[in-house]
Each structure stands twice: as structure tokens, then as C-alpha cells.
Amino acid sequence: MTNTGSAYHGLTWDHPRGHDALAACAGDLVHWDVQPLEGFESHPIDELCARYDLVVLDHPHLGEALRTGCLRPLDDLFTSAELARWDAGSIGPTMRSYAMDGRQWALPLDAATQVAATRTDLVGAPPADWDEVRALARRAPVALSLAGPHAFLTFASVAVALGEEPAAGPDELVGDDTGLAVLDLMADLDATAPPGTRTLNPIGLLELMSGTDGLAHCPLVYGYVTYADRLTFSDAPTARSGGRPGSTLGGTGIALSARCAPSPELLAHVRWLMSPEAQDDFLPRHSGQPSARSAWASPGTVAADFYRRTAATCEQAWVRPRHAGYIGFQTAASAVVRAALAGETGHRHALARMRALYRASRIPEERES
The missing domain is CATH 3.40.190.10 (Periplasmic binding protein-like II)
Incomplete structure (x- = not known):
């Protein structure tokens, strides 16, 4: 052109x-x-x-x-x-x-940035922390954003809420305690998610939520002001009262x-x-x-x-790595997260695999430096 x-x-x-x-x-x-x-x-x-x-x-x-x-x-x-x-x-x-x-x-x-979207006419006030999200999922349709790169982005955001920013150093993606806690939480929520939501991108999730009663809450989805007349958007969940809302910019x-x-x-x-x-x-x-x-x-x-x-979440959002291999890592790590949630691989193995993928994504950068 x-x-x-x-x-x-x-x-x-x-x-x-x-x-x-x-x-x-x-x-x-x-x-x-x-x-x-x-x-x-x-x-x-x-x-x-x-x-x-x-x-x-x-x-x-x-x-x-x-x-x-x-x-x-x-x-x-x-x-x-x-x-x-x-x-x-x-x-x-x-x-x-x-x-x-x-x-x-x-x-x-x-x-x-990722924020919470809620049909308050169906479930009342949005949950403020992850324990409240878990409780809501037992009585109403709740789904995570898992399609494409969003499975890893959701993983990263929950880790931030738990107090650990991913990829803080070149060799370590996230620690064992945090990584396993994140996968356990995601698995609990995904187990009760409405059928078909796992393949929807953020726009698809918001369309489903705004156009039907089949989805009442998504705790982490990229905010779209164009849906603000139909959905209530609020800060991303924290791990505890007064904590940082975990979100990926x-x-x-x-x-x-x-x-x-x-x-x-x-x-x-x-x-x-x-x-x-x-x-x-x-x-x-x-x-x-x-x-x-x-x-x-x-x-x-x-x-x-x-x-x-949602301003407080945007102010505190986590900035992803920007090295040349990151986009490929994000895609591959999301596939690993989805496999773990589907029970195709254990959580410890999934965490080890994501760490290996992250390290491999940095190797070309290290060779050039």
C-alpha cells in the first residue's frame, strides 16, 4: 500500500x-x-x-x-x-x-485495563474481592476472560492482586505460592462458568452479558465504555479489603x-x-x-x-513485559493456563511450563545484549 x-x-x-x-x-x-x-x-x-x-x-x-x-x-x-x-x-x-x-x-x-463488569439487576452490588467473587459464582453465572491471550492476562492480574507482579526479574515469572494460588482460584471459577464463555474475547463476553441473562459477572475483562449504558463497571477485585486491584494494562x-x-x-x-x-x-x-x-x-x-x-484500577495497573519475544510467550502461556483449567495438566506442571516459556522468550534478547 x-x-x-x-x-x-x-x-x-x-x-x-x-x-x-x-x-x-x-x-x-x-x-x-x-x-x-x-x-x-x-x-x-x-x-x-x-x-x-x-x-x-x-x-x-x-x-x-x-x-x-x-x-x-x-x-x-x-x-x-x-x-x-x-x-x-x-x-x-x-x-x-x-x-x-x-x-x-x-x-x-x-x-x-481489566475491570469488573456486572449485571447488578441480576446479582446486586459487584463483589469487591476474590472471596466475594467465589461466593457469587456459587449462585450466579460468573466467567473469566480466557480466550486468546486473556487467559494469561487474567492469571497475571490475579497474581498482582495477591501481591506479586509477574516477571519482576528476567528469570522468574511468579513464585510457587502465588502461581499455584492463582491457578486454584481460576480453576474454581472456571468449573462453574457458563458453557461457551471460555472461547469469547472481551467484546464477546460483554455482548453476552449485555444481551442475555446467561452471564451476570466477569471479574476481569477489559473495560469498554460503549457498554456502560447496559453494564456496571467497577474496580478489579482485590485479595483483601484495601488491597491493590489486580489488573493488566x-x-x-x-x-x-x-x-x-x-x-x-x-x-x-x-x-x-x-x-x-x-x-x-x-x-x-x-x-x-x-x-x-x-x-x-x-x-x-x-x-x-x-x-x-474504574479509575483507581487504571492508575495501579500492571504494565506487561515488552521484550521482543513477549507476544509469543503470552499466546503460549495462555494455552498452558487453559490446559490446566481443563484438567489436562497439573497446576505445578503448568506453572513450570509457563516459567520455561517465559525464560525461552528472553533468550534472544540476552544473546543480542
Whole structure:
């Protein structure tokens, strides 16, 4: 794909949250294509950057992008004062998640993390901690998010709630006590999950919950403001009262590919996307989920309850590893988690296998250093 006329070509993900606001403000400057959520989560970033000028990406793709040299560093295009202002104004670690090796590679267009989604008309107030989630699962349909990479992301988030961030060092994924406790908890909940929920991505789970009575609660699912009129979103569960809500940061960043030759007009457009006008007003009015803390705190923001009820989780979300082998590890580790939950492998064996996969994902990085 090559530029036609003065238009730039961008790629985002196929959901109103990922597309509508970008398309509404693009004019003739940027033509936006879309890819499915699964492509956004796993498609090789260098292949996308070879075809597009702007790419909406997830922060774990940075290691792969830096290894292949497919992104343009943004500190060459924006001032340090601008970058510092956006960093200070972004909720949680959203801006920092796109910084690596001392440079900024994307700007946080959208903020999201795993939170709880509940049909309060069916079950009442959302459970606040994991013991309450367990109790709810004995009387109502509760499901974990396990499809694609989300099985490992759920594992990681529960570990965070239990007090241990995964991958704190290069050799160790998570300790025995934490890892086994997480798998035991997940297995308890998965054993009573409604049939068919294990294969649904976050959008599928939220569609099921909002459109039927077949699912009443998902304790960890990426929050989508577009469902806030039908579901109650709240902070991710803690392990105990006053503890940290365990959650894995998601959201999206907007990056410029190495092939892009940005015009002053394009850079002005990107600046505008990070402005208070866009973040606090335009994006929320066009199905977007802004990254600016001011939008999450503003009582005037569309679906203000969604932001108010989940901001604490977003502020404390865990940032995934970003080395070049991480995406492949995330996929393989999720398969191991699903096998453990299905009883196909013991929990100790599953934990050992995930550790081996994590170590193997780091070996190419170590050889290059």
C-alpha cells in the first residue's frame, strides 16, 4: 500500500472505541483501515508498519517493533515539554508504557485495563474481592476472560492482586505460592462458568452479558465504555479489603511507522488528539475511551460513572513485559493456563511450563545484549 495524494494511511482495530473518533476527525488527512481485535493483539507489528503510516498498537509490541526498526521515535517529532505534559496528564502508566530504551514510541490515545463488569439487576452490588467473587459464582453465572491471550492476562492480574507482579526479574515469572494460588482460584471459577464463555474475547463476553441473562459477572475483562449504558463497571477485585486491584494494562497507543514522512499538518493532528479538547470532549462523544486523567475525573464526561468507578484500577495497573519475544510467550502461556483449567495438566506442571516459556522468550534478547 502506498500513499495516494496527500492522505496518510492508518490502521486501527475494528470496534467503535478504536475507530469512530479517529474517522470522525480525520478529514482528508488520514484514511483509517481496521483489523479485528485478534489481529491487534497478535499480528506482527513490522508487517503492519510496512503498509501503514500510522498504527494503533498495544504496548507489548514495542520490543518487537524496536528489534525490527519499524517505528519512528516521537521524541524526534515532539518537544520534551510536550511529552512531559502528556505524561503528567495521562492516567496511570499509559504514557510510560509506550516509552522504551529512553525514547517515546507511541502516544496513549486510549486507556483501558481489566475491570469488573456486572449485571447488578441480576446479582446486586459487584463483589469487591476474590472471596466475594467465589461466593457469587456459587449462585450466579460468573466467567473469566480466557480466550486468546486473556487467559494469561487474567492469571497475571490475579497474581498482582495477591501481591506479586509477574516477571519482576528476567528469570522468574511468579513464585510457587502465588502461581499455584492463582491457578486454584481460576480453576474454581472456571468449573462453574457458563458453557461457551471460555472461547469469547472481551467484546464477546460483554455482548453476552449485555444481551442475555446467561452471564451476570466477569471479574476481569477489559473495560469498554460503549457498554456502560447496559453494564456496571467497577474496580478489579482485590485479595483483601484495601488491597491493590489486580489488573493488566491494555489500551492503545498511536505510533508513526518508519515509512511515514509526517507533514506539519499530520503532527498538528496528532497533537490535537492528545489535547484537552479531544480527550475530554471529542473522543468520549465518539465512542472513544481517552487516556487523559482529566477525562476520567470529569463529571461532564460521557458515561462518567464508568470512569469514576474504574479509575483507581487504571492508575495501579500492571504494565506487561515488552521484550521482543513477549507476544509469543503470552499466546503460549495462555494455552498452558487453559490446559490446566481443563484438567489436562497439573497446576505445578503448568506453572513450570509457563516459567520455561517465559525464560525461552528472553533468550534472544540476552544473546543480542
